[in-house]
Amino acid sequence: MSIRVGIVGISGFGGGEALRLIAGHPAFDLVYAAGDSSAGRPLIDRFPGVPHKLAGLVIAKWDPEALPDLDILFASLPTGTSAEALARVPDSVKIVDIGGDHRHVDGWTYGLADIWPERIRGRTRIANPGCFPVATLTALAPLLTAGLIGPGNIVIDAKTGISGAGRGGGDGRFGYAETNENLQPYGLLEHVHMPEMETTIAQLSGGSAAGLVFTPHLVPMTRGLLVTVYCRGNATTTQCLDAARGFYAGRPFVRVTDRPPQTKWASGSNLSFVSYAADPDRNLVIAMGVVDNLGKGAAGHAVQNANLICDLPETFGLEGAPIWP
Amino acid sequence: MSIRVGIVGISGFGGGEALRLIAGHPAFDLVYAAGDSSAGRPLIDRFPGVPHKLAGLVIAKWDPEALPDLDILFASLPTGTSAEALARVPDSVKIVDIGGDHRHVDGWTYGLADIWPERIRGRTRIANPGCFPVATLTALAPLLTAGLIGPGNIVIDAKTGISGAGRGGGDGRFGYAETNENLQPYGLLEHVHMPEMETTIAQLSGGSAAGLVFTPHLVPMTRGLLVTVYCRGNATTTQCLDAARGFYAGRPFVRVTDRPPQTKWASGSNLSFVSYAADPDRNLVIAMGVVDNLGKGAAGHAVQNANLICDLPETFGLEGAPIWP
Amino acid sequence: MSIRVGIVGISGFGGGEALRLIAGHPAFDLVYAAGDSSAGRPLIDRFPGVPHKLAGLVIAKWDPEALPDLDILFASLPTGTSAEALARVPDSVKIVDIGGDHRHVDGWTYGLADIWPERIRGRTRIANPGCFPVATLTALAPLLTAGLIGPGNIVIDAKTGISGAGRGGGDGRFGYAETNENLQPYGLLEHVHMPEMETTIAQLSGGSAAGLVFTPHLVPMTRGLLVTVYCRGNATTTQCLDAARGFYAGRPFVRVTDRPPQTKWASGSNLSFVSYAADPDRNLVIAMGVVDNLGKGAAGHAVQNANLICDLPETFGLEGAPIWP
Amino acid sequence: MSIRVGIVGISGFGGGEALRLIAGHPAFDLVYAAGDSSAGRPLIDRFPGVPHKLAGLVIAKWDPEALPDLDILFASLPTGTSAEALARVPDSVKIVDIGGDHRHVDGWTYGLADIWPERIRGRTRIANPGCFPVATLTALAPLLTAGLIGPGNIVIDAKTGISGAGRGGGDGRFGYAETNENLQPYGLLEHVHMPEMETTIAQLSGGSAAGLVFTPHLVPMTRGLLVTVYCRGNATTTQCLDAARGFYAGRPFVRVTDRPPQTKWASGSNLSFVSYAADPDRNLVIAMGVVDNLGKGAAGHAVQNANLICDLPETFGLEGAPIWP
Incomplete structure (x- = not known):
């Protein structure tokens, strides 16, 4: 066929x-x-x-x-x-x-x-889905659906390679010499990616994604995207990992790792990597998600x-x- | 002399x-x-x-x-x-x-x-001071001393160039081919840099830095360090910028900018750049600090x-x- | 099977x-x-x-x-x-x-x-074969077998990504910070790669590869290898391209291009790219070969x-x- | 004043x-x-x-x-x-x-x-002077004036960081993602830099720079320029180094090194580094010159x-x- x-x-x-x-x-x-x-x-x-x-x-x-x-x-x-x-x-x-x-x-x-x-x-x-939402939602979905974190006041600190900004930049903003050896936050408190994430977080959790914060950064590398997501919840690291392993059991492209994932693990592939570090005493869960921004x-x-x-x-x-x- | x-x-x-x-x-x-x-x-x-x-x-x-x-x-x-x-x-x-x-x-x-x-x-x-604390405390000091943010529950998402990890890595961990095109979180919820920051935040604010979260990331560049710090406070962006401009008036090395700072602005110099983006409706202040990790x-x-x-x-x-x- | x-x-x-x-x-x-x-x-x-x-x-x-x-x-x-x-x-x-x-x-x-x-x-x-010889010999074979260049006094200026030097370097020589933004010639007039090339050039041409010069350089990129080879011969660019297209007709992995090849064209693949620029008035043929040093x-x-x-x-x-x- | x-x-x-x-x-x-x-x-x-x-x-x-x-x-x-x-x-x-x-x-x-x-x-x-001629002529001048190499048939294989191509590239040619992890020869057998070099080589040597070959390459780094120059002459390495040390005695910015120079040695400075490797048996002298293309x-x-x-x-x-x- x-x-x-x-x-x-x-x-x-x-x-x-x-x-x-x-x-x-x-x-x-x-x-x-x-x-x-x-x-x-x-x-x-x-x-x-x-x-x-x-x-x-x-x-x-x-x-x-x-x-x-x-x-x-x-x-x-x-x-x-x-x-x-x-x-x-x-x-x-x-x-x-x-x-x-x-x-x-x-x-x-x-x-x-x-x-x-x-x-x-x-x-x-x-x-x-957008590249930032994919990495974020893949990391959060198991926790949101299990109620291990709440949907409110989530802080997403996102980092992407320069290919995420598109071709070379007609205005020179993404020229090699200007971008190499440079790390740039951008779009603070702007809302271009927010509705997609708010809507999906609400669908996954059944609650409101009020207070969502999203800060993207341009990293001097061609490919790769990592989100570090700070959530409120009193789960342990093990509970988070177990929830994710259960949630993605049998799914071919999502890998749950004990170690924090690195962008190079996904480079050129359709894989997503997620991991977690939690401190119940502080009501804190850090979720991490890695994808190749041009792949997954x-x-x-x-x-x-x-x-x-x-x-x-x-x-x-x-x-x-x-x-x- | x-x-x-x-x-x-x-x-x-x-x-x-x-x-x-x-x-x-x-x-x-x-x-x-x-x-x-x-x-x-x-x-x-x-x-x-x-x-x-x-x-x-x-x-x-x-x-x-x-x-x-x-x-x-x-x-x-x-x-x-x-x-x-x-x-x-x-x-x-x-x-x-x-x-x-x-x-x-x-x-x-x-x-x-x-x-x-x-x-x-x-x-x-x-x-x-350590490189991460310098960038963080320079950004936060004006807000903490003015009471524009509280000292608790501060989340520091930090990104440093590879020279921050020291010479080439006897074990190959920081070899070029392994590190290039790679972005790596590390040391999650570990405490090596925490006491220095907690102590100083407490000194600056007169309160407790309880709930401090610090997540460093290795970025594929030689020099440069950026912290993106998520704080609770109901100041406006303008109030934060004004506070910082007042706090650092006459100080030669700290620059307060309207735009989010980029690591390349500081490369090879002793400068610190700080900026802010705040949303009082969400009780949120994002403070940013940039230094050359080997300079300032x-x-x-x-x-x-x-x-x-x-x-x-x-x-x-x-x-x-x-x-x- | x-x-x-x-x-x-x-x-x-x-x-x-x-x-x-x-x-x-x-x-x-x-x-x-x-x-x-x-x-x-x-x-x-x-x-x-x-x-x-x-x-x-x-x-x-x-x-x-x-x-x-x-x-x-x-x-x-x-x-x-x-x-x-x-x-x-x-x-x-x-x-x-x-x-x-x-x-x-x-x-x-x-x-x-x-x-x-x-x-x-x-x-x-x-x-x-070694990575340098592969790129060199693939570019030269059509010219040597057709007699468009002579086998003597060939100058190979070779450039390789850092992965060609192996894992991260226990002695820090290939650490990221030392290697990034750095271009390094090495091994001048040493002979480690020479016998392999001399022997094969002789086999391809039926003559002696006397006077062969080989200068490798480390380029700050992970993968990729380019050789720029200066040869003596009075062929035109078109004759060289035609000879190569004939020589590799039906071969699946070698591509002959009018433009000078770039290392990224081969990245992650088993392809070889070759091209030529010749000036018969100066008895000069420049042959170029590109491979991924870890691939082909x-x-x-x-x-x-x-x-x-x-x-x-x-x-x-x-x-x-x-x-x- | x-x-x-x-x-x-x-x-x-x-x-x-x-x-x-x-x-x-x-x-x-x-x-x-x-x-x-x-x-x-x-x-x-x-x-x-x-x-x-x-x-x-x-x-x-x-x-x-x-x-x-x-x-x-x-x-x-x-x-x-x-x-x-x-x-x-x-x-x-x-x-x-x-x-x-x-x-x-x-x-x-x-x-x-x-x-x-x-x-x-x-x-x-x-x-x-142009950046390529500076590096080349600084390396060659001591040899040409001493007659250790002849002015004819010189082959210059030149490598420059991307800043040598100017600001980010309105057409995207020098965009980060296109240029990173890429090594590109360009301008083969074109003549834009040739008259400057031919004229100066002739002035230095008193002879003709006939047969000059110049091949530039773009290297994925921001700054730095290296030329590897293949010359005909029967001097030894020591004779070349001695000639250069004599020629530049008392000059503040040129450094003659036993080791092949690396581009990072000059980064951000006005220094030039030159070195040589010669094989009299093959009538070959390799001269190397390094500058920061934006500095010297x-x-x-x-x-x-x-x-x-x-x-x-x-x-x-x-x-x-x-x-x-």
Whole structure:
């Protein structure tokens, strides 16, 4: 069986990672790739290491009215542009939107695949979760559902590699020399990622995520994302680890570790790592979550969602071990 | 006037940075450098760019009973080893201990120079603060003393460059390939840095630092340290900034910025940057502090302390602007 | 069909990369992993992202007399130690030696798989080429065999990521802080890699590689290797590119590009990239070769050799596209 | 004595480094800073760590007809734009042009300060040498003038940090994620830097630099530049080192080392390091040169030239030791 797949947004980091994963997928056949900045060039010009079978595919200019026959479309468009662009895609084409415009939107299923796979199977419009929410919610879900922490006053201190900010930065903000040897907090008390997390925390806990604090930081590395989450609860470390091991039993991509996870453990893979350190005397639980922001935080998660909606094994094309070192 | 200066621990990063600063100091004359791994070699073998005037100084094997005539000794020894080593230094030699053994210890003055310079003048035994406490306390002191935040339940999420972990790592833990493209939390809920911070927060606030949480992370960069500190208080951002600007008025090394500070702003300098983002509706104040972990977090601070105890202008040898990019 | 595979030297970078590739190989079944520093621990302790099927495999202490039933052994031992260690492996076990002790040694086949695959099929003792020679010889072979350059007076300016120097450096030489933001030539006019290259250049050209110059440099990146090779010959750029395209026609892993290749193009893959720039008026040909030093420069090449000696398709387990960015 | 100094091109890396050095210069007083992208903002907005005395200086829009009273202007403008811009600067203002437009141009003195300081004293229009030529010519000058190597068929394999390519790259080419973990040759057999080197090699040797080859590479580090230069000559390593030590005797910024130099040795300083490895049997001399591309390769060299034309001690403002680590 061959499933005909397309990517729009091939020039960006999310689109490029989707290409890498789809190229190695046993059931997906890439037949369409669109991207504004590279339109008209064969894939191999843009991706010199692309597998031979895809080398000659010519990058198309995006036009939702002129798509070839497709079973699934992966969309990796800048936030704010995908709503309109994807509205014109025929209903017969399943969509996984890696971008941020359709999360918790009517008609779209929020694709938190490691936690709610059953909600995703059989759907045709999937909104991939954001990279920060994925790492955070994967770490918190077992505690919230077990009542080991409360949903209020959670503090998320998040750190991401520079690829999370997108391609090189037309304004030089993410140039190598400016970004290397530099660590930058940004977006303090802004709310761009907050509704997605508040809504999901409320769904997981049945309570209100009031008082949520989220502080992202840019770290001088290409890939990788870690959240350090400070929660209120009187569980022990062992209780947290046990809850997570139970919650994710049988789930293929989430690993619960005794040690604090490091971003390199996940690099290039679709894995999530979670761990915990708790001090009941202080009513404190520290939850940690690690993903590759382009893997489980974007394209890997999208392929996992695509597997689910195509009724394929969830791990198809996603079994590659992380790169080390 | 020439002040005769020595360094013990010249082979480590703190000792090396002390050498760089002392080499450019208008009143200090380096006459002694000791270090186990380099003993017997001229300084220029170990530091190929050392100024000509110091090139021929031969690195000594450390022996506190055989010191030359010295006015000040900078000690940058591994934690746990300086107490005994420095006890045998003659009383006539002033000491600034960059290491951690003498902080809040009887007979030693805790050298938080940007905050308490008057406590330091005239003393002869100074314990340099730790790099994490410096960044944290510099950010918090204005708020604690003004009562804008409470001393309890403070959460410090700290990020440091790899030089904070010391030389290359005999066990390979800080090898380039293992550390690059990797972000690592460590030491969760351990207490090595806690007493220093708890004691000082209590002194600054007059209250108890109960519930303090401190989580350090290793960031793949050589230098730089940022703390993101989550506090309880109902001040506004403007009130916090104003308090800090008032508190540090006339102080030469602390800069209060409207924007979140970045580690590169301080690189190679003795500057501290602090900023704040507050949400009174949530009783939340986020304080941020940036230093170069080897500058204000170690050797720069030590030179500042040495200036104070020698009754020199506080900025002598420390006016170099940060490296950019 | 399942082929029973072992790795000795699992703790090193070459062994770890072999593990990653074998874990995704469709015909290899890892049943044995040995490594001194990790002996007694399950693989997942050392490699937190290892696939579930291998997670519980316990790392053995190396003992060639106590091997389990194996079809192939991959050896990634420090240079100078594998000759003795591998001499005691039973004849029934095929060996691919990633280390340097058996190159151009009697009884062992020099496994330059992209160039001489037919010499490798059916053999049982394969010496993997060194990472520098692979990149160099892959770039030069088409020109040498076509007589477009002469074999004498070739100058190889080589640049490798730090993983090429092995694990973190017990003496701190490859510590992050010492190595980051640093570029280091080393081993000038030394001869450790020379005989392998001289012998092979002579074999390819039928002439003498007299006057060969080889200068390696350590570049502050984890993976990647580029050689810039200055040769004497009066071919044009087009002639060189055409010769290489002809020479590697049908070969799956070598890509000839019009643009100068970049190390990131190969990262995490078994690909080699070669390109050329020539100026016949100056009798000059510049040949460039790029590999991932741990992929085609070590473990990827070893798996390719193992495929050849097991009469499997050459690309089994090696089709993963490079990581970007 | 205070010398009134201006900088045009303050927003770029060269201009920023000039600012850092001038801020610490004992005789220079910065009274003017111009830069298109930052015009109208105080310096401290753009450079948060600038010394207090300069913090309030407002960045001007460049207008050569509306300059304040200046003794010297440092120009760091994009190549191709400075010829016209600087032609309108009054004759009374001395100029050091860090950019490339005036090298070996009539009416301008080529400011190779470590080699020809006497040619620079008393002049008013100085063309700073390019970063690659500085490193190359500093390494070669002692050998060329002594006849230890010939001027023909020299091969320069050059490696520079990313800051050498200028600010972050409007087109994303030098974005962090694209550039990190990547090593890129570029500009093969192009001639942009060649005339400057050919002319100077001819002047130093009295012969022709025919057959010169120059291959630059971008290395994933912010600062630092190394050239590895392959020359023909039958000198020994010792003869080369001796020649260089003699040639640079008494010169303050050039260091001749037995070991191959590393880029980090020069980081943040105005130093040049040179070393040699020769094999008379092969008629081969390898010369190596290291500079900080923004220091001796740009702004440091410019300050040195400014010292010379102002008849100040050559080392004023340039004695800072390199940053380590």
